Amino acid sequence: MTEQLRPDGSLRHLLTLEGLTKPQVERLLERAQGMVRPLGARPAMSQALAGSTVANLFMEPSTRTRVSFELAAKRLGAHVVNLELQLSSRVKGESMLDTVYTLQSLHVDALVIRDAEAGVPQLVAANVAPHVSVLSAGEAHVSHPTQGLLDALTILQRKQRFDGLAVAIVGDIRHSRVARSAWHALHILGVTDLRVVAPAALMPEAREFPGVTRCTDLSAGIEGADVVMVLRIQKERMGQADLPDNARYFTAWGLTHERLKAARPDAIVMHPQPMNRGIEIAADVADGAQSVIRDQVRNGVAVRMAVLAQVLDARGETP
Amino acid sequence: MTEQLRPDGSLRHLLTLEGLTKPQVERLLERAQGMVRPLGARPAMSQALAGSTVANLFMEPSTRTRVSFELAAKRLGAHVVNLELQLSSRVKGESMLDTVYTLQSLHVDALVIRDAEAGVPQLVAANVAPHVSVLSAGEAHVSHPTQGLLDALTILQRKQRFDGLAVAIVGDIRHSRVARSAWHALHILGVTDLRVVAPAALMPEAREFPGVTRCTDLSAGIEGADVVMVLRIQKERMGQADLPDNARYFTAWGLTHERLKAARPDAIVMHPQPMNRGIEIAADVADGAQSVIRDQVRNGVAVRMAVLAQVLDARGETP
Amino acid sequence: MTEQLRPDGSLRHLLTLEGLTKPQVERLLERAQGMVRPLGARPAMSQALAGSTVANLFMEPSTRTRVSFELAAKRLGAHVVNLELQLSSRVKGESMLDTVYTLQSLHVDALVIRDAEAGVPQLVAANVAPHVSVLSAGEAHVSHPTQGLLDALTILQRKQRFDGLAVAIVGDIRHSRVARSAWHALHILGVTDLRVVAPAALMPEAREFPGVTRCTDLSAGIEGADVVMVLRIQKERMGQADLPDNARYFTAWGLTHERLKAARPDAIVMHPQPMNRGIEIAADVADGAQSVIRDQVRNGVAVRMAVLAQVLDARGETP
Numbered sequence: 001m002t003e004q005l006r007p008d009g010s011l012r013h014l015l016t017l018e019g020l021t022k023p024q025v026e027r028l029l030e031r032a033q034g035m036v037r038p039l040g041a042r043p044a045m046s047q048a049l050a051g052s053t054v055a056n057l058f059m060e061p062s063t064r065t066r067v068s069f070e071l072a073a074k075r076l077g078a079h080v081v082n083l084e085l086q087l088s089s090r091v092k093g094e095s096m097l098d099t100v101y102t103l104q105s106l107h108v109d110a111l112v113i114r115d116a117e118a119g120v121p122q123l124v125a126a127n128v129a130p131h132v133s134v135l136s137a138g139e140a141h142v143s144h145p146t147q148g149l150l151d152a153l154t155i156l157q158r159k160q161r162f163d164g165l166a167v168a169i170v171g172d173i174r175h176s177r178v179a180r181s182a183w184h185a186l187h188i189l190g191v192t193d194l195r196v197v198a199p200a201a202l203m204p205e206a207r208e209f210p211g212v213t214r215c216t217d218l219s220a221g222i223e224g225a226d227v228v229m230v231l232r233i234q235k236e237r238m239g240q241a242d243l244p245d246n247a248r249y250f251t252a253w254g255l256t257h258e259r260l261k262a263a264r265p266d267a268i269v270m271h272p273q274p275m276n277r278g279i280e281i282a283a284d285v286a287d288g289a290q291s292v293i294r295d296q297v298r299n300g301v302a303v304r305m306a307v308l309a310q311v312l313d314a315r316g317e318t319p
Numbered sequence: 320m321t322e323q324l325r326p327d328g329s330l331r332h333l334l335t336l337e338g339l340t341k342p343q344v345e346r347l348l349e350r351a352q353g354m355v356r357p358l359g360a361r362p363a364m365s366q367a368l369a370g371s372t373v374a375n376l377f378m379e380p381s382t383r384t385r386v387s388f389e390l391a392a393k394r395l396g397a398h399v400v401n402l403e404l405q406l407s408s409r410v411k412g413e414s415m416l417d418t419v420y421t422l423q424s425l426h427v428d429a430l431v432i433r434d435a436e437a438g439v440p441q442l443v444a445a446n447v448a449p450h451v452s453v454l455s456a457g458e459a460h461v462s463h464p465t466q467g468l469l470d471a472l473t474i475l476q477r478k479q480r481f482d483g484l485a486v487a488i489v490g491d492i493r494h495s496r497v498a499r500s501a502w503h504a505l506h507i508l509g510v511t512d513l514r515v516v517a518p519a520a521l522m523p524e525a526r527e528f529p530g531v532t533r534c535t536d537l538s539a540g541i542e543g544a545d546v547v548m549v550l551r552i553q554k555e556r557m558g559q560a561d562l563p564d565n566a567r568y569f570t571a572w573g574l575t576h577e578r579l580k581a582a583r584p585d586a587i588v589m590h591p592q593p594m595n596r597g598i599e600i601a602a603d604v605a606d607g608a609q610s611v612i613r614d615q616v617r618n619g620v621a622v623r624m625a626v627l628a629q630v631l632d633a634r635g636e637t638p
Numbered sequence: 639m640t641e642q643l644r645p646d647g648s649l650r651h652l653l654t655l656e657g658l659t660k661p662q663v664e665r666l667l668e669r670a671q672g673m674v675r676p677l678g679a680r681p682a683m684s685q686a687l688a689g690s691t692v693a694n695l696f697m698e699p700s701t702r703t704r705v706s707f708e709l710a711a712k713r714l715g716a717h718v719v720n721l722e723l724q725l726s727s728r729v730k731g732e733s734m735l736d737t738v739y740t741l742q743s744l745h746v747d748a749l750v751i752r753d754a755e756a757g758v759p760q761l762v763a764a765n766v767a768p769h770v771s772v773l774s775a776g777e778a779h780v781s782h783p784t785q786g787l788l789d790a791l792t793i794l795q796r797k798q799r800f801d802g803l804a805v806a807i808v809g810d811i812r813h814s815r816v817a818r819s820a821w822h823a824l825h826i827l828g829v830t831d832l833r834v835v836a837p838a839a840l841m842p843e844a845r846e847f848p849g850v851t852r853c854t855d856l857s858a859g860i861e862g863a864d865v866v867m868v869l870r871i872q873k874e875r876m877g878q879a880d881l882p883d884n885a886r887y888f889t890a891w892g893l894t895h896e897r898l899k900a901a902r903p904d905a906i907v908m909h910p911q912p913m914n915r916g917i918e919i920a921a922d923v924a925d926g927a928q929s930v931i932r933d934q935v936r937n938g939v940a941v942r943m944a945v946l947a948q949v950l951d952a953r954g955e956t957p
Binding site for chain 3: 382
């Protein structure tokens with residue numbers, strides 16, 4: 001794995017949560033919490049990154065995540081440029097790196113990279129100049145570290161702790177970077193009752209998610225859970241044979257109010273969005289009293305501000 | 320119709336001009352006039368919206384209107400993000416609302432929405448959080464309220480009054496949101512001699528535009544007019560059968576210098592752009608001494624600044 | 639040629655370097671040099687253009703050049719809007735001008751224009767209002783003036799002079815605006831030993847590049863050169879019949895370390911990017927000790943800042 005830390009131990013890149021220490025994750029969550037404002041209030045804002053430049057380099061379309069990073073950077077006073085690249089696979093690696101070298105020569109300080117294929121954020125991080133930080137905004141099915149952090153922050157806000165919690169991640173685990181980053185975050189933060197709940201076809205490989213409980217029955221899987229994290233069916237990452245039928249999937253696996261009763265009465269319901277309402281989640285659950293889905297979005301911009309400030313503002317500062 | 324006003328009577332959304340009072344429209348025009356600067360001078364600029372965020376959510380391409388809103392927001396000190404969404408009809412309503420919920424959770428204060436289908440701005444306005452304002456930047460053939468305001472402002476600048484004016488709207492009235500919003504504005508402001516002039520196929524339904532004079536002869540329709548507002552042929556909103564032949568349309572309906580002589584000698588010529596030169600308007604009329612088309616554009620950014628300032632800056636202020 | 643200077647002799651537009659005087663070019667290079675910062679340092683930044691608006695109007699995709707201009711404008715405090723237009727040839731001229739008239743009425747101060755066809759920047763410059771400046775960001779195979787300036791600045795930084803230098807431009811000269819603008823810059827600045835080195839099929843017309851040495855042998859062409867400027871194979875501007883085979887081109891014309899030995903030992907290697915590694919240049923030469931390709935990029939943003947500041951900031955100032 002590419003080294004994410006500077007020699008002094010401070011965070012330089014954020015490519016994955018894997019390998020971060022509990023204090024490092026806690027520090028990011030604490031900093032993010034300081035950026036959270038209630039809906040309707042002015043967002044947190046500063047000039048901490050005035051004079052810095054952030055480039056959003058998206059090779060997979062994602063308007064919402066791009067806007068979240070864009071606003072995080074602008075609200076810290078940075079300049080932001082957006083690039084959407086469609087590179088053919090044949091020339092991708094080298095064209096990508098030449099684009100990155102161009103951006104670093106233009107005094108870009110942070111590269112926010114999203115790609116449907118695995119490995120690109122690492123490749124870039126391993127090759128950029130020392131003054132540049134790389135932040136993954138979603139890498140294939142592998143990693144989505146700011147999503148993992150915002151999920152952890154959302155849980156912490158509602159449950160005030162991680163130890164002793166039962167967290168069930170439900171649905172298309174196999175193709176989900178969200179599940180992988182949530183698992184990293186929660187594992188680091190001390191959640192011991194972590195369950196992956198999915199039909200057999202959407203279960204991850206046996207070697208993945210060590211230490212979690214695997215369950216192929218929805219009701220059993222969310223029994224007594226404090227947190228039910230529903231995943232998006234990632235049709236774009238499935239082969240034709242694996243594609244579930246929408247109506248049948250909802251019948252067997254869609255999270256309804258009825259099914260949610262198996263969880264604790266104060267369980268919170270999460271979803272990384274965009275949602276397929278009526279497929280993996282019933283619309284009235286998504287919009288219901290136990291849903292914290294909009295909190296997740298609000299926390300997302302706070303987490304991205306915290307991460308940007310941590311890697312850029314703190315250049316030369318110890319962590 | 321969705322309520323556009325806050326309980327205290329101040330303007331919260333701008334989806335249509337229909338139903339606004341004369342003082343409300345006059346207040347917006349007055350505020351916009353204060354933002355107008357001569358061509359070549361520095362544009363009006365302030366930090367009135369510093370800390371606010373405006374999202375341009377365009378589901379129909381329109382570079383010029385997007386840039387006009389974008390500059391209006393930036394020149395008031397707001398942060399701006401641009402989103403271009405292409406949503407399939409099947410999932411449009413719910414995907415749209417989930418995107419809107421995301422934006423409001425990212426502390427976006429104003430959503431500028433353009434859509435080729437009717438109803439979306441209303442749907443969004445009826446569902447957003449109380450701190451968010453929705454501004455229509457063009458809704459199907461239904462409404463384009465900032466265009467109606469900029470048209471009214473342009474007329475006021477040149478004619479110094481609305482009462483006693485003869486205004487002819489010429490061309491593809493049936494498919495035109497510009498015509499509908501101009502009619503709303505001018506009707507509210509007291510123009511009584513308002514004419515819609517079009518070939519029968521492009522006339523609106525009988526129940527629409529109550530109180531106007533309908534005329535299917537161009538020369539008769541603009542006879543003695545103070546204002547001739549030429550519309551774009553909206554081929555993208557016509558069925559195959561309705562498509563006029565360009566050359567024949569110009570021969571019968573194109574506004575030429577010769578034809579313009581039927582209007583008053585000091586009549587002004589308007590067009591909402593983009594123009595089909597040589598189809599609905601002769602190039603030398605578009606660029607001629609009676610044309611105020613570029614004034615319309617300049618007034619457009621002033622109107623959008625006024626509207627943004629009115630709905631955002633004045634949160635908590637009475638109108 | 640469209641006049642680029644104001645009546646007082648100051649630079650208003652930058653469409654081509656052709657016809658500029660040596661002091662004019664030197665002034666731009668000097669101003670650009672003042673904007674250069676080492677990689678990893680904060681970029682130069684000011685509020686010199688606060689209140690100004692720059693529009694990037696790109697009719698040919700070019701993410702890197704657009705970002706370079708965008709950051710140059712933002713780092714001078716200007717507002718920036720990006721427009722990507724795909725206009726069909728039939729309506730291009732007039733639609734283009736109507737878009738330009740719209741932008742000038744929105745108080746845009748500088749239009750940065752890139753187009754795959756020749757003539758558009760001139761057409762625009764000849765028609766815009768007096769307060770608007772037009773900057774070419776690349777015009778067909780004809781001209782790319784900021785590239786010519788950044789190439790000259792890069793040479794000056796490394797060689798501290800222009801007189802007495804031997805400069806070889808190598809490769810697809812025929813289709814290259816970079817070659818044409820480099821030639822203009824270097825000719826004005828006094829380089830007398832200027833060589834165009836290309837296979838016969840990629841040589842420019844005989845009337846072009848007067849005064850240069852033409853050479854169809856790579857080793858002979860770069861013999862004793864201080865500067866080897868390698869060009870991109872412009873496949874997008876070639877007919878099917880002219881397309882070279884990649885491997886054969888590299889064998890005959892690719893710049894390798896072995897071949898580079900024919901140049902002076904302290905020769906610098908330049909490339910305008912994007913590179914076709916393994917076609918016109920070997921990867922290890924592109925990334926090697928003699929390569930100044932990343933300096934070119936860094937100098938690009940400095941040159942664009944200098945040009946924007948020169949045409950906008952200096953309105954009313956003598957040159």
